[in-house]
Amino acid sequence: MLPITPQSYEDIASDFRWNIPEHYNIGVDVCDKWALREPDRLALIHIARDGGVRRYSFGQMRALSNRMANLLRAHGAAQGDRIGILLPQAPETAFSHVAAYKNGCIAIPLFALFGAEALEYRLHDSGAKIVVTNAEGAAKLAGIRDRLPELKTVFTIDGPQPGTVDLHAALAGHGEDFTPVDTRADDPAVIIYTSGTTGQPKGALHAHRVLLGHLPGVEMSHNLYPLEGDRIWTPADWAWIGGLLDVLLPSWHHGVAVVAHRFEKFTGEAAFQLLQDHGVRNCFLPPTALKMMRTVAEPEKRWKLNLRSVASGGESLGAELLDWGRKTFGLTINEFYGQTECNMTVSSNAVVMPARPGSIGRAAPGHRVEIVDDQGRQLAVGEQGNIAVHRPDPVMFLQYWNKPQATADKFAGDWLLTGDTGVKDDEGYIRFVGRDDDVITSAGYRIGPGEIEDNLLQHAAVKMAAVVGAPDAERTEIVVAIVVLNAGFAGDAAMKRELQQHVKTRLAAHEYPREVYFVEELPMTTTGKVIRRQLRDMVAGWRAA
Numbered sequence: 001m002l003p004i005t006p007q008s009y010e011d012i013a014s015d016f017r018w019n020i021p022e023h024y025n026i027g028v029d030v031c032d033k034w035a036l037r038e039p040d041r042l043a044l045i046h047i048a049r050d051g052g053v054r055r056y057s058f059g060q061m062r063a064l065s066n067r068m069a070n071l072l073r074a075h076g077a078a079q080g081d082r083i084g085i086l087l088p089q090a091p092e093t094a095f096s097h098v099a100a101y102k103n104g105c106i107a108i109p110l111f112a113l114f115g116a117e118a119l120e121y122r123l124h125d126s127g128a129k130i131v132v133t134n135a136e137g138a139a140k141l142a143g144i145r146d147r148l149p150e151l152k153t154v155f156t157i158d159g160p161q162p163g164t165v166d167l168h169a170a171l172a173g174h175g176e177d178f179t180p181v182d183t184r185a186d187d188p189a190v191i192i193y194t195s196g197t198t199g200q201p202k203g204a205l206h207a208h209r210v211l212l213g214h215l216p217g218v219e220m221s222h223n224l225y226p227l228e229g230d231r232i233w234t235p236a237d238w239a240w241i242g243g244l245l246d247v248l249l250p251s252w253h254h255g256v257a258v259v260a261h262r263f264e265k266f267t268g269e270a271a272f273q274l275l276q277d278h279g280v281r282n283c284f285l286p287p288t289a290l291k292m293m294r295t296v297a298e299p300e301k302r303w304k305l306n307l308r309s310v311a312s313g314g315e316s317l318g319a320e321l322l323d324w325g326r327k328t329f330g331l332t333i334n335e336f337y338g339q340t341e342c343n344m345t346v347s348s349n350a351v352v353m354p355a356r357p358g359s360i361g362r363a364a365p366g367h368r369v370e371i372v373d374d375q376g377r378q379l380a381v382g383e384q385g386n387i388a389v390h391r392p393d394p395v396m397f398l399q400y401w402n403k404p405q406a407t408a409d410k411f412a413g414d415w416l417l418t419g420d421t422g423v424k425d426d427e428g429y430i431r432f433v434g435r436d437d438d439v440i441t442s443a444g445y446r447i448g449p450g451e452i453e454d455n456l457l458q459h460a461a462v463k464m465a466a467v468v469g470a471p472d473a474e475r476t477e478i479v480v481a482i483v484v485l486n487a488g489f490a491g492d493a494a495m496k497r498e499l500q501q502h503v504k505t506r507l508a509a510h511e512y513p514r515e516v517y518f519v520e521e522l523p524m525t526t527t528g529k530v531i532r533r534q535l536r537d538m539v540a541g542w543r544a545a
Contacts, residue, residue, distance in 0.1 A: 002216060022184060026189055035057075056091055072099060075130060082108055084126070084133075086112060117506040129153070135156060141154055186209060192204050194446065203400060213344075214245050214250050217346070221347045222309040225256075226255075229281060287476060289444070290321060305329060309331065313336040337387075338395075343395055345363065346387075347362070347364045358431055363428065368389065368393070371384070371388070372415050372417075376415040384421055388417050390414055440469035442469065455502065456499060458502075462484070462499070465484070478513075482516075
């Protein structure tokens with residue numbers, strides 16, 4: 001843990017030492033540890049869709065997660081088995097994660113807005129044995145169950161559904177005593193699927209130690225977290241690494257209460273109201289959320305906030321947004337950087353070091369982050385190259401699930417290449433320049449074009465398809481599809497809507513192409529690869545016309 005009294009970055013970084021025990025279990029750490037010390041300590045404040053609020057203590061979470069662990073075991077879940085969790089922010093999401101970890105299983109967080117095709121790939125690839133979901137998720141799974149031979153049981157949290165087990169009724173039949181599996185810190189704990197540029201998503205397999213690896217970056221980005229009275233919230237879904245391992249689990253490691261709420265539709269006004277009503281002191285707000293909140297007139301006059309820290313990541317915020325944050329929140333927004341495979345390795349911290357617009361901060365204590373060339377050779381100050389993290393590092397993934405070659409390709413020697421380019425100055429600040437790959441950053445989500453292209457090609461009208469990102473003031477980028485149609489199909493407005501709906505319903509609402517263009521042929525290299533840079537130039541011209 002970093003010191004909670006402000007010191008220089010240099011002193012904090014030089015004094016830091018990792019303390020990774022041989023045996024470590026995330027579930028025991030974030031739940032049982034506190035439940036046995038202070039069972040009444042507040043763990044979760046859940047705001048339901050109807051506005052009702054329910055509070056859960058760590059003691060209650062331990063009881064629920066133990067019942068859940070016993071239930072999983074009764075349904076055949078053993079150490080190493082994969083457990084899908086297809087839910088939004090909710091108490092069941094939290095205690096299902098804790099139960100999976102305590103049982104030695106591997107949790108698979110799944111975004112509630114995924115369509116059936118996206119779910120089928122992830123569940124089939126991981127070989128998930130059990131899924132915990134709600135009625136909406138169960139309806140999606142119903143159509144693909146026959147293609148998921150490893151999936152034995154689906155639990156639903158909101159009553160019995162066809163082909164599922166009523167979770168709460170089943171929990172009532174199991175006791176609150178459970179002996180957690182004595183996992184090693186290097187044992188696998190969670191698979192988080194990340195989008196790549198070609199083909200299907202890759203499952204980043206992380207060990208239990210990944211939580212400990214997150215702590216320095218989390219503590220830095222929240223102005224030396226935690227302090228007495230801290231309470232945290234994020235609109236980021238717990239299915240993503242930003243919600244799960246940047247907010248929920250590290251906060252519970254520190255015994256900090258987490259506010260949970262899923263907005264039906266995120267608005268700036270609703271976000272400000274939640275921050276006020278629930279006494280939030282710390283929050284992770286993705287850049288898109290900040291931009292939407294910035295459209296609200298004079299929020300500092302309309303709401304009484306009590307924020308101590310605001311963290312944001314995914315892109316450089318810039319001077320204008322930082323100035324708005326100071327005026328609105330009365331503090332400097334801290335920026336951080338990472339990716340699913342190796343997260344929270346760079347951070348700023350306004351109480352430790354001055355913010356530099358355009359910079360994403362400095363290496364979080366314990367992490368070695370440098371700029372290297374494609375062969376892993378460290379570059380000089382001011383030279384542009386790959387942002388890279390040196391191994392071993394406790395926050396670094398173990399491997400891509402079932403993809404040994406992709407795992408090997410992620411490294412140049414002992415450097416994990418993030419796929420992003422940057423520049424480091426003589427004080428260690430890193431400026432994010434751009435992506436080497438073609439992942440699209442939209443509304444806080446990292447979206448790989450490969451999965452969308454594969455989906456479009458399944459439509460009878462589509463002969464070829466390519467997907468790129470285009471700049472957007474609110475979302476950072478939007479998904480744009482460039483399509484070659486088969487003979488006999490017209491590239492009209494109706495076809496655009498049909499293809500958009502095809503992606504929206506089969507993959508996810510946040511992945512559908514907001515713009516679709518029809519062409520006679522795609523620009524290709526001599527080896528048959530789509531030239532995405534040329535496509536982006538073409539899209540820019542069409543949009544400017």
